Amino acid sequence: MRAVKLIKKIWTAGRIFRDKGFSGVMDMIRRKAELSQKLLATKHITTITLDGCTFDLKRLPNTPMKLALLEQDYEAFERRAVMRYVNSNEPVIELGGCIGVVACITNRLLTNPKMHIVVEVNPNAIPILEDSRRRNQCKFEILNEAIAYHADSITFNPASDLWSNALAQWNGEAKVTVPTTRLQDIVNQRGFTSFTLICDIEGHEYDLLLNETEVLQKVNTLILETHARIIGEDKTAEILRKLENAGFRTIDQDSFVVVMARDGHPLKNAPQSAA
Known part of the structure; x- marks a missing residue:
C-alpha cells in the first residue's frame, strides 16, 4: 500500500512538472501543506450536517473533498x-x-x-x-x-x-x-x-x-x-x-x-x- 501511494505521488508530481514546471510542483506542495494544516485543526469533527442530512467523515481520506464538506462548500x-x-x-x-x-x-x-x-x-x-x-x-x-x-x-x-x-x-x-x-x-x-x-x-x-x-x-x-x-x-x-x-x-x-x-x-x- 505504501508503495502504491509513493508511486501515485511520483506520478502526480511528474505530471504537474510536465504541465506547469517546477513552480507548479512547488504550488502543489504548498497547497497540500495548507490542506493538512486545516484538516489537522478539525480532526476532532467526525460527522458533518449539510441541509439537514448527516455524513460520516471518519472513513474519508484527507483530501480537498473532506475540507469542502467541513467548510459546508461541498456541491x-x-x-x-x-x-x-x-x-x-x-x-x-x-x-x-x-x-x-x-x-x-x-x-x-x-x-x-x-x-x-x-x-x-x-x-x-x-x-x-x-x-x-x-x-x-x-x-x-x-x-x-x-x-x-x-x-x-x-x-x-x-x-x-x-x-x-x-x-x-x-x-x-x-x-x-x-x-x-x-x-x-x-x-x-x-x-x-x-x-x-x-x-x-x-x-x-x-x-x-x-x-x-x-x-x-x-x-x-x-x-x-x-x-x-x-x-x-x-x-x-x-x-x-x-x-x-x-x-x-x-x-x-x-x-x-x-x-x-x-x-x-x-x-x-x-x-x-x-x-
Whole structure:
C-alpha cells in the first residue's frame, strides 16, 4: 500500500512538472501543506450536517473533498439547485452519486423516495454511499455500474479521493472492473415515463448525449455538471447546444453546473422574470 501511494505521488508530481514546471510542483506542495494544516485543526469533527442530512467523515481520506464538506462548500450549488428545482412527484436518476450528499438531500424531498436511482462507478465509494443512505433513512437504489457503451463491463483505476472518476485517467488505485449500463436501460427496467436527471460523470456526459438522445426526451429537469477541464470547451459547448436543440432551456447556472428544463415543463420554483 505504501508503495502504491509513493508511486501515485511520483506520478502526480511528474505530471504537474510536465504541465506547469517546477513552480507548479512547488504550488502543489504548498497547497497540500495548507490542506493538512486545516484538516489537522478539525480532526476532532467526525460527522458533518449539510441541509439537514448527516455524513460520516471518519472513513474519508484527507483530501480537498473532506475540507469542502467541513467548510459546508461541498456541491453547494447542486444542493441549492436540488432543493429549488427537483419536482418531488417525479422519479430521479442520479449519475455520479459519490458519497451520497446530493442523493440524500434529493431523496428526502421525494413523495416516493424509492423512485430514485443512484449510479456510482467507484466501488470504493459504495460502502460510504450506503452508510449515508442508512444514516439519513433514505430509500434510493444504488447501482455500482458505469454509464458506458459498446461493452458489458469496463476496467479502470478508481479515484482514491472518491471525488473524481474519469474512466480514462489513472487515479492511483488498483484496477477494478464494473458492469456497464445505459440510461435507457435504467428507465426501461423501471417503467419511468418522465424523470429528473442529475448528472456528474466526469466528462462522460458527452458520450451520454451522443448515445442516448431518445431517452433524454423523457427528462423534464436536468442538473448537469460539465467538465470542460476534461473534455474541452468545444465539446462542452456542443453538449449545451444539442440540449437546447432538443428542447431544453437554461434556467440557472453557476460556474460549470447548469440547470436546464424542458420547454413547457412547469418548474418547482422557477426564477421570476423581471416585469
